[in-house]
Amino acid sequence: MNLTMIGSGYVGLVSGACFSDFGHSVICVDKDASKIESLEAGNIPIFEPGLDAMVATNRREGRLAFTTDLAAAVAKADAVFIAVGTPSRRGDGHADLSFVEAAAREIAAAMDGYTVIITKSTVPVGTGDRVEAIIRETRPDADFAVVSNPEFLREGAAIEDFKRPDRIVVGTDDERARQVLTEIYRPLYLNRQPILFTDRRTSELIKYASNAFLATKITFINEIADLCEKVGADVQDVARGMGLDNRIGPKFLHPGPGFGGSCFPKDTLALVRTGEAYGSPLRIVTAVNDVNEKRKGDMADKVIAALGSEPAGKTVALLGLTFKPNTDDMREAPALDIAEGLDRAGIAVRAFDPKGAETARQLLPFVTFAKDAYDCAAGADALVIVTEWESFRALDLARIKSVLKTPLVVDLRNIYTPSEMRDHGFVYYSIGRTPIGVATSA
Numbered sequence: 084m085n086l087t088m089i090g091s092g093y094v095g096l097v098s099g100a101c102f103s104d105f106g107h108s109v110i111c112v113d114k115d116a117s118k119i120e121s122l123e124a125g126n127i128p129i130f131e132p133g134l135d136a137m138v139a140t141n142r143r144e145g146r147l148a149f150t151t152d153l154a155a156a157v158a159k160a161d162a163v164f165i166a167v168g169t170p171s172r173r174g175d176g177h178a179d180l181s182f183v184e185a186a187a188r189e190i191a192a193a194m195d196g197y198t199v200i201i202t203k204s205t206v207p208v209g210t211g212d213r214v215e216a217i218i219r220e221t222r223p224d225a226d227f228a229v230v231s232n233p234e235f236l237r238e239g240a241a242i243e244d245f246k247r248p249d250r251i252v253v254g255t256d257d258e259r260a261r262q263v264l265t266e267i268y269r270p271l272y273l274n275r276q277p278i279l280f281t282d283r284r285t286s287e288l289i290k291y292a293s294n295a296f297l298a299t300k301i302t303f304i305n306e307i308a309d310l311c312e313k314v315g316a317d318v319q320d321v322a323r324g325m326g327l328d329n330r331i332g333p334k335f336l337h338p339g340p341g342f343g344g345s346c347f348p349k350d351t352l353a354l355v356r357t358g359e360a361y362g363s364p365l366r367i368v369t370a371v372n373d374v375n376e377k378r379k380g381d382m383a384d385k386v387i388a389a390l391g392s393e394p395a396g397k398t399v400a401l402l403g404l405t406f407k408p409n410t411d412d413m414r415e416a417p418a419l420d421i422a423e424g425l426d427r428a429g430i431a432v433r434a435f436d437p438k439g440a441e442t443a444r445q446l447l448p449f450v451t452f453a454k455d456a457y458d459c460a461a462g463a464d465a466l467v468i469v470t471e472w473e474s475f476r477a478l479d480l481a482r483i484k485s486v487l488k489t490p491l492v493v494d495l496r497n498i499y500t501p502s503e504m505r506d507h508g509f510v511y512y513s514i515g516r517t518p519i520g521v522a523t524s525a
Contacts, residue, residue, distance in 0.1 A: 084108070084267060087160035089186045091118060091149065093129055093241075093345070093412075094203055094234050095166035100137045101245040103147035105270040110148045110156040122149045130411040130438045133242045157193035162263055164232075165190075165214070166203040169349075176352040178207050187214045191221035199263045201230045205290055205350055207357050211254065211283040228260035231283045233290035238344065239409025246271070251278045254286025291357070294350040295368045300335040301342045302371045305378055308338035308515025318515025319497060338514040340469060340495045341378040343406030343415035348375070379417045383424025386467055386493050389512050395429030398488070400463035402456055403470025403496075404447075405439035413442045417495075418469045422447050435459035437472055461486040471496040480507045 084107050088099040091113035103109040113119050118128060125142075127135045141147035150156055157163055167182035183204055190200055200218065202211060215229040231254030236244045251271065253264045261280060268278060281289070308318040318338050326333025342348070351372050358365040387394050406416040413419065416439075422432050426449050435453040436443060444452065453459035456475060460466050460483050468475055476498050484490045484507060492504060494513040501519045504511035511519035 084161045084263075085159055086110070086267070087112060087156040087163045088166055088203075089153065089157075089163060089190070090166035090168070090182075090204070091115075091122065092166065092168060093131075093238070094236065095164070096122075096127075096129070096138075097131060097134060097236060097241045097245060098164065098166060098203060098234065100134060100141060100147060101242060102267070103141040104137055104246075106146065107267065108146055109141075110150055110160075112150055112153045112156050114151060114153075116151050119149045119151050130409075131241050132239065132409055137242065153189050154193040157190050157198075158195045160194070160198060162199040162201055162267060163190055163194070164201045164203045169204050169206055169353075171349050171352055175356065177356045178205070178349070178353040180206065180210060180213070183210065183214065184217060187217040188221055191218040191225060194222075194225065194227065197226045197259065199228050199230055199260045201232045201264070202287075203232055203234055205233060205346070205353075206231075206287060207291070207353055208284050208287045210287060228255060228257035229283070230255040230257070230260050230264060231286035232264065233286060235290070235293065238412055239407060252281065252286050252289050253278055254281050254283035256282055291350055291354040294346055295354050295365075295371070297335050298342055298347045298351050298375070299367060299371050301337070301339075301347075302374050302378075304336045304338050305341065305514075306374065311515040312517070315517055316515075317517075321515070338497065340382040340417035340421065340514075341375045343379075343417055344412060345414045348372075348415040379420035380424055382417060382495055383421045383428075385495075385512065386421065386425060386465065387428050387430070389491060389493050389510075390430070390465055396431075397464040398431040398433060398462065399425055400453070400459040400466045400487075401432060401434040401450075402436075402459060402466065402468045402475050403472055404434055404436040404443045405470055408470055408472040409438075411438040411442055413439055413446055416470075418443075419446060421467070421469060422450055433459050433463060436470065437474060457482060457486055462488050464489045465491040465493060467493045468496055468498060471498050480504075480509075484508060 086102055086107050086109045088095045088111045091111040095111055099109045099111040165183055165186050167186055169178045172179040211229050211231050218225060233252055251268055255261060304322055307321060311318040322336040325331050326336050351368050355365050355369050390397050404418040405412055425432050433451045433453055435456055440452050456478060466487060490508055491510045497513045501516060505519045510521060
């Protein structure tokens with residue numbers, strides 16, 4: 084089929100590349116001419132494992148193209164995906180739909196014959212109705228259907244998620260549109276991946292409800308971790324014991340410095356605002372947002388407390404800056420709040436991240452960037468693990484201890500065990516577990 088992807092950001096680029104890998108003919112559109120030029124030159128603007136090779140292969144085979152000419156791309160399309168940004172609106176937290184609405188107007192003016200317009204962007208309930216109204220106002224004679232098809236991609240594992248999804252959600256009551264979406268996703272039938280057909284508003288809400296629930300699991304285990312530290316329990320074992328219950332499951336029960344990224348913070352806030360707008364307040368989701376925002380600052384305080392009574396003037400080495408491993412995404416990353424909190428306390432901050440340093444330099448001008456983990460730790464008063472990159476999971480601990488000024492490690496991702504850190508002679512703080520090598524009062 085001929086598919087057009089409006090927006091060549093994370094969702095649009097990954098989705099377009101994967102659809103072309105299925106054998107469809109895909110054109111990715113973006114208004115940013117420099118981005119299109121860069122993509123045509125083979126430069127991928129984001130880090131996502133395997134994406135560069137997939138883009139190169141499908142461009143070479145003639146199934147994937149990039150352009151700024153929306154009208155020409157839409158005119159030849161059987162289906163048009165809207166994959167533009169929906170950032171939080173400044174001041175109120177509502178999703179900014181201006182890019183979606185602009186895309187709808189341009190699509191309406193350009194489409195030729197029956198066209199399925201599919202919202203891939205994360206949008207509030209009722210956005211599909213708005214898109215349909217815009218198109219009907221612009222082209223009263225148009226033959227089209229508007230469908231909701233939310234994405235459920237994890238950064239760092241997006242290609243795997245796209246090709247082996249838990250489910251494909253399609254929101255439409257139009258039978259012709261159902262047939263088009265069935266054909267688009269037909270290659271996944273080999274893996275017996277289910278398509279859940281719903282009405283459009285239900286599909287839109289599934290995306291927000293899913294992200295809010297996962298964010299709630301993260302925040303819940305983080306609060307349990309705080310309690311574990313107070314009562315002397317081990318949150319790793321608590322989480323394992325909970326996760327063995329099939330009703331709960333182990334995923335997203337990993338304590339840490341709070342969630343970040345492009346989805347959870349924005350989507351949970353937008354869902355709260357939707358609830359307010361419809362007179363149905365979402366108190367649990369509101370609490371999740373509040374607790375998570377406070378937690379990021381609390382992590383800076385945890386590091387400061389570990390440094391002792393006179394932290395000012397000391398140096399802290401941060402390992403990992405991106406909100407999760409296998410991405411260069413710094414949006415809402417806990418490392419931002421942690422670094423800024425340390426800086427306010429008069430602590431010098433040095434950092435290393437395998438992929439996020441270039442973006443982080445713009446956001447954290449006061450931070451000194453190191454070439455690797457050992458360079459980062461050299462002469463520091465404490466080493467803080469913020470992001471659980473695989474390369475940090477098997478550090479040469481003897482070497483780390485030898486280059487640190489003080490053998491102090493604050494592990495905000497619990498990637499090491501207290502026993503191994505004790506054996507190496509570290510003072511070791513983690514999340515939801517009793518500190519090692521720290522004098523405690525009775």
